[in-house]
Amino acid sequence: MAIEKRTWAEPFKIKVVEPVRMSSQAERQQAIRDAGYNTFLLRSEDVYIDLLTDSGTSAMSDRQWAALMMGDEAYAGSRSFYRLESAVQTFYGYKYVVPTHQGRGAENLLSKSLIKPGDIVPGNMYFTTTRLHQELAGGTFVDVIIPEAHDPVNTHPFKGDVDLVRLEQVIKTYGRERIPYISIAATVNMAGGQPISLANIKAVGELAHQYGIRVILDAARVVENAYFIQEREPGYQDCTIAAIVKELCSYTDGCTMSAKKDPLVNIGGFLAVNDRAVYEDAANLAVIYEGLHTYGGMAGRDMEALATGIEESLHEDHIRARVGQVLYLGQKLIDAGVPIVKPVGGHGVFLDARAFLPHVPQEQYPAQALAAALYLDSGVRSMERGIVSAGRNKESGEENKPRLELVRLAIPRRVYTQAHMDVVAESVESVFSERESICGLRMTYEPKYLRFFQARFEPLAG
Numbered sequence: 001m002a003i004e005k006r007t008w009a010e011p012f013k014i015k016v017v018e019p020v021r022m023s024s025q026a027e028r029q030q031a032i033r034d035a036g037y038n039t040f041l042l043r044s045e046d047v048y049i050d051l052l053t054d055s056g057t058s059a060m061s062d063r064q065w066a067a068l069m070m071g072d073e074a075y076a077g078s079r080s081f082y083r084l085e086s087a088v089q090t091f092y093g094y095k096y097v098v099p100t101h102q103g104r105g106a107e108n109l110l111s112k113s114l115i116k117p118g119d120i121v122p123g124n125m126y127f128t129t130t131r132l133h134q135e136l137a138g139g140t141f142v143d144v145i146i147p148e149a150h151d152p153v154n155t156h157p158f159k160g161d162v163d164l165v166r167l168e169q170v171i172k173t174y175g176r177e178r179i180p181y182i183s184i185a186a187t188v189n190m191a192g193g194q195p196i197s198l199a200n201i202k203a204v205g206e207l208a209h210q211y212g213i214r215v216i217l218d219a220a221r222v223v224e225n226a227y228f229i230q231e232r233e234p235g236y237q238d239c240t241i242a243a244i245v246k247e248l249c250s251y252t253d254g255c256t257m258s259a260k261k262d263p264l265v266n267i268g269g270f271l272a273v274n275d276r277a278v279y280e281d282a283a284n285l286a287v288i289y290e291g292l293h294t295y296g297g298m299a300g301r302d303m304e305a306l307a308t309g310i311e312e313s314l315h316e317d318h319i320r321a322r323v324g325q326v327l328y329l330g331q332k333l334i335d336a337g338v339p340i341v342k343p344v345g346g347h348g349v350f351l352d353a354r355a356f357l358p359h360v361p362q363e364q365y366p367a368q369a370l371a372a373a374l375y376l377d378s379g380v381r382s383m384e385r386g387i388v389s390a391g392r393n394k395e396s397g398e399e400n401k402p403r404l405e406l407v408r409l410a411i412p413r414r415v416y417t418q419a420h421m422d423v424v425a426e427s428v429e430s431v432f433s434e435r436e437s438i439c440g441l442r443m444t445y446e447p448k449y450l451r452f453f454q455a456r457f458e459p460l461a462g
């Protein structure tokens with residue numbers, strides 16, 4: 001009988017290791033209480049396997065560490081900036097680049113440059129920091145993602161697609177003058193890491209440009225998106241990941257980038273655009289909020305590591321193993337009957353807290369409670385992506401109640417092994433088998449902006 005061979009393995013071997021420690025149940029009890037049942041407020045020392053985020057948590061390669069030594073720390077006109085600019089032009093195809101300290105720095109520059117009070121920004125599901133910058137600039141985000149995206153069990157292959165009919169309705173209702181750009185994310189984070197198809201983003205571009213409206217891509221996870229296109233979209237099986245990324249970007253007029261995700265660095269980002277006037281505006285704002293336009297918020301060495309990371313992120317074997325590891329964990333949980341968002345996303349596995357804890361109403365923050373319970377079980381850190389993350393309506397002050405009430409197990413790139421994934425799956429399964437014992441939470445402290453980062457809670461019982 002022929003032996004079935006695996007389709008991926010890590011395309012690297014490990015040169016440096018960082019010890020991690022499993023804590024005791026009593027230590028974790030104390031730690032989560034001290035953290036107000038918010039995993040963002042835990043100390044990383046108290047965490048065993050850290051799946052809080054895939055942002056800034058990647059392992060850099062030996063080539064990236066070597067690149068750090070080549071950083072040119074000149075205040076102005078750094079050689080490292082020109083290397084980064086050239087990588088962005090080569091691999092994403094945009095003309096002008098402003099480095100920023102991270103993704104939200106780029107969102108701030110973009111929103112301040114393009115949005116005026118009363119404007120509308122349609123997009124394929126909100127992201128926390130992106131929407132807040134749009135709102136702070138006086139805009140209102142309008143969700144135009146396909147309805148399938150809000151359904152955790154719908155297995156549509158491109159749940160990041162835009163509902164084109166709805167988008168055109170929004171344009172007609174508000175008028176093109178009130179729509180500065182359309183905000184399109186690749187592998188939509190809040191939908192569970194779900195991709196947009198090339199056919200759809202192309203159609204979005206055509207529709208928007210017909211009305212004279214720009215399309216701005218959130219490119220943080222564009223490579224993972226390209227992988228799903230290569231896997232799922234007819235006609236793209238023989239295209240390289242690099243070619244798909246470039247084509248995807250070509251339907252848009254610019255991007256904001258959190259380089260802490262797909263581009264494999266621990267800090268950094270940029271705004272890239274094709275329009276000279278938008279660039280000039282953003283470059284000018286950069287000197288107020290970030291730094292000179294040739295370094296933005298980044299050290300020269302960080303720009304070097306990023307230029308190298310952009311190139312590495314497009315390697316076929318890298319992205320296959322990266323998403324392969326996420327799918328491995330997802331499949332284990334599906335096999336165990338644990339309710340998760342399907343299809344499995346690109347950067348993490350998302351537990352469906354509504355189905356996991358049907359006895360905890362959304363007002364009692366089930367996903368927040370589940371993330372705390374998982375930490376208590378094994379020291380695995382995850383993050384709430386539900387009602388707490390969704391915040392409040394900017395006009396009424398009411399809590400937004402998203403249909404998706406999720407716990408995200410985000411997998412850092414090139415960091416954990418398959419054995420770690422097994423530990424995570426075992427812990428989720430064990431919490432699932434004792435789910436009736438998990439109770440809801442009450443919020444005891446709510447910060448004004450992006451409350452999920454710093455809010456505190458206490459259990460309603462026990």
Ligand code: F0G
Nearest residue numbers: 053055102103104127129189218220258
């Ligand atoms: N856009 C998306 C889709 C993101 O996921 C993030 C960050 C940002 C923009 C903002 O970038 O953090 O560099 O300022 N997401 C992190 C996460 C926080 O854990 O998903 P940033």
